Amino acid sequence: NAGVTQTPKFRVLKTGQSMTLLCAQDMNHEYMYWYRQDPGMGLRLIHYSVGEGTTAKGEVPDGYNVSRLKKQNFLLGLESAAPSQTSVYFCASSYDSFGQPQHFGDGTRLSIL
Amino acid sequence: DAKTTQPPSMDCAEGRAANLPCNHSTISGNEYVYWYRQIHSQGPQYIIHGLKNNETNEMASLIITEDRKSSTLILPHATLRDTAVYYCIVRLSQISSGSARQLTFGSGTQLTVLP
Numbered sequence: 001n002a003g004v005t006q007t008p009k010f011r012v013l014k015t016g017q018s019m020t021l022l023c024a025q026d027m028n029h030e031y032m033y034w035y036r037q038d039p040g041m042g043l044r045l046i047h048y049s050v051g052e053g054t055t056a057k058g059e060v061p062d063g064y065n066v067s068r069l070k071k072q073n074f075l076l077g078l079e080s081a082a083p084s085q086t087s088v089y090f091c092a093s094s095y096d097s098f099g100q101p102q103h104f105g106d107g108t109r110l111s112i113l
Numbered sequence: 114d115a116k117t118t119q120p121p122s123m124d125c126a127e128g129r130a131a132n133l134p135c136n137h138s139t140i141s142g143n144e145y146v147y148w149y150r151q152i153h154s155q156g157p158q159y160i161i162h163g164l165k166n167n168e169t170n171e172m173a174s175l176i177i178t179e180d181r182k183s184s185t186l187i188l189p190h191a192t193l194r195d196t197a198v199y200y201c202i203v204r205l206s207q208i209s210s211g212s213a214r215q216l217t218f219g220s221g222t223q224l225t226v227l228p
Contacts, residue, residue, distance in 0.1 A: 004156075035216075042218045043157070090156050092216075099145050099164075102216055104156035 002026055006091050006105035013081045013112050021076040021108050023091030031094045032074040033058070033102065034066060036087040043090065049074055081112045115140040115203040122223040125195075131188040133222050135201030138182045144205055146177060148186045149218070150197040157200070157218070160186065191226045198223050 004025045013019055023032065034046040045058030049068040063085060065077045074093075078085060088109050092102040118136040125131040137146065147162040161168055161175045163184075168175045174187040188195055200221040 043216060045216075092157075099162070101147060101149075101159040101162055103159055106156045107154075 004091055004093055004103055004105035006089075006108050008108060009106070010109045011111070013078075013110065015081060015083060015112060017081050018077070018079050019081065019110075020078075021089055021091075021110075023074045023076070023093075023105060024072055025074075025091075025093040025103075026072065027093060027095075027103065028071070029093035029095050029103075030071075031096060031102075032068065033092040033094075034064070034074065034076045035090045035092065036060065036085075037090060037107075038087050046076065046089075083112045086110060086112045115144055117201045117203055117219055119199070119201055119219065119222045121220065122225070124225050124227055125188075125191045127193060127226050127228050128190055131186075131191040131195065131224055131226070133186040133188075133199050133201075133224065134183065135186070136183045137201070137203045140181050140203050142181075144203045146175065146181075146184050147202040147204060147216075148173070148175065149200045149202065149216075150195075150224075151200070151218075151221075152194075152197040157216075158197075160199075191224075193226050193228060196224060196226045 007022045030051050033048045035043040044060045047066040049055050052071040055066045067075045088107045090107045092104045094100050094102045115137050145162050148160040149157045151157045163175045177184045198221040200218045
């Protein structure tokens with residue numbers, strides 16, 4: 001049981017480049033989340049999804065887009081990367097929003113030069 | 114979500130029980146207590162959660178005081194691999210279906226298990 005898997009684990013981009021981060025979960029969870037973690041800032045929610053085909057904005061959505069075409073996958077896209085988006089990105093999933101815990105992947109470390 | 118207070122750091126000898134305290138004096142009746150940990154360079158890992166009663170799973174035990182204003186996470190036999198930052202989070206047990214909020218991590222407790 002892999003849980004939540006994120007790819008890639010590391011990536012270096014140049015300013016203005018685009019890329020997509022992939023999150024896959026095998027727990028049949030309805031809810032999926034993308035967070036970023038910066039030193040001294042804690043986790044901040046970028047976007048989330050409450051089911052296949054749905055997406056919604058979190059606390060810091062600007063500069064990112066997401067898609068949930070399949071229940072098990074949640075994609076995070078950066079259309080034009082900026083140095084301020086250098087961060088560690090974590091994907092999480094949960095069964096519901098009624099108290100069930102979120103389960104996290106091991107993160108994608110992204111550097112924008 | 115209610116505010117939580119945790120000691121910034123604790124040490125524990127390998128093989129002994131690690132007892133991590135958390136104060137949440139403003140907790141409301143419909144808020145759960147969650148514990149997560151984050152080992153360096155890894156994603157946050159869910160440990161356990163509870164509402165009113167004490168809980169136990171294969172990883173840890175959660176003891177919640179009767180007034181629910183504080184709780185203790187117990188790792189019964191700490192190992193070196195338990196060295197991590199431990200986060201106590203208080204969160205509403207129910208929000209409206211179709212919406213979500215971020216899981217807010219505070220500063221946590223850096224637990225160091227010593228050989």
